[in-house]
Amino acid sequence: MRSFDATPEGWRSLAAELAAQPTHAYLLEAPAAIWDEVETVCRAALWGPDDEGAHPDWRVVGLDKRVGRDDVLGWPEEALVPPVLAPVKVLVVRRADRMTEEAQNLLLKVVEEPPPHAATVLLAEEAVAVAVTLRSRCRQMRVKSEAHPEVSDAAQALLAGRVQGDGWPGALAEAAACLRSALARESASAPARWRLIDQWQALEAAARALDGNANRELVAWQLEHRLRGRPGGSM
Numbered sequence: 001m002r003s004f005d006a007t008p009e010g011w012r013s014l015a016a017e018l019a020a021q022p023t024h025a026y027l028l029e030a031p032a033a034i035w036d037e038v039e040t041v042c043r044a045a046l047w048g049p050d051d052e053g054a055h056p057d058w059r060v061v062g063l064d065k066r067v068g069r070d071d072v073l074g075w076p077e078e079a080l081v082p083p084v085l086a087p088v089k090v091l092v093v094r095r096a097d098r099m100t101e102e103a104q105n106l107l108l109k110v111v112e113e114p115p116p117h118a119a120t121v122l123l124a125e126e127a128v129a130v131a132v133t134l135r136s137r138c139r140q141m142r143v144k145s146e147a148h149p150e151v152s153d154a155a156q157a158l159l160a161g162r163v164q165g166d167g168w169p170g171a172l173a174e175a176a177a178c179l180r181s182a183l184a185r186e187s188a189s190a191p192a193r194w195r196l197i198d199q200w201q202a203l204e205a206a207a208r209a210l211d212g213n214a215n216r217e218l219v220a221w222q223l224e225h226r227l228r229g230r231p232g233g234s235m
Contacts, residue, residue, distance in 0.1 A: 001127070003142040006034050011041050014143065018045035022088075024114030027096065027138035029127040031145045033195070038143055039092055042121055047086050057086035062094035062123075069102035076109045079118035089118045096122035097129035104131045111137040172207055175199075202226035 002017070004010040018026075018041070030038050043050060043058065059078075061071040075091050083089040093099065093107070110120055111134065120138075124130055127140055206223045210216070 001029070001140045001142050003144055006030075006037065006143055006145050010143070011037065014038075014141065015041050015045045017141070018042060021139075022046065022119075023139045024118065025111040025120045025122070025138040027122045027124065027127055027130060027135055027140045028143060029124055029140070030143035031195075032094075032125055034143060034145050035094055035123050038123060039121075042092070043090075046088060046090060046119060050086075055086065057083040057089045058092070059090070060092040060094065062096070062099075065095075067093055067095055067099040067103050069100060069106060072103050072106050075120075076106060079110050079115045079120075082117050087117075090121060091118075092121045092123065094123045097124035097126045099130070101131070104134050108134050108137070172203055172210075175203055198226070
């Protein structure tokens with residue numbers, strides 16, 4: 001999976017990549033805070049210069065809730081109809097990593113036998129959470145937020161086999177240092193800062209649990225859920 005930074009240069013590279021190799025299905029992994037920018041780049045790359053706003057050939061679902069069957073119902077049939085004004089008709093699915101199984105199965109029909117003038121764009125915080133049958137048929141890319149790229153790397157290090165070893169406390173300290181550095185950046189937006197604060201609190205809670213001789217596997221599970229904004233991760 002090729003990665004791009006959420007910087008002016010990174011956006012240009014992503015746009016060039018999308019425009020140079022267009023396809024019928026995309027899966028872009030990025031923090032939810034930058035989905036608007038990702039969608040804007042996709043629209044410009046797939047369509048060329050275009051006014052932003054509502055358009056009959058650009059449909060977005062998953063703006064404020066989990067995507068279910070009713071949200072994508074009809075897209076397999078709509079995709080068969082040529083676009084009204086644009087080069088291709090596009091369905092953008094936000095929260096693709098939280099789609100129901102029924103919704104993913106409906107989209108699978110389109111990406112398995114793609115119409116010539118339609119594209120499906122999936123936006124997800126965790127691409128791996130999308131069913132492999134759907135994910136494997138998409139062109140996958142990752143956009144790393146400029147506000148906290150190191151935090152994600154540190155979190156992955158925490159959860160990639162270091163839980164059982166003596167290195168976990170050090171990994172916690174490493175992740176905390178990354179958070180402090182990211183919080184010190186004046187360029188971080190308010191939403192990004194709140195996310196960093198939430199992650200910092202998660203690390204502190206994990207450290208306290210370890211000091212209390214809590215079960216390491218349980219602490220790891222709780223930490224993973226809190227770092228990724230999922231329910232069930234209280235410590």
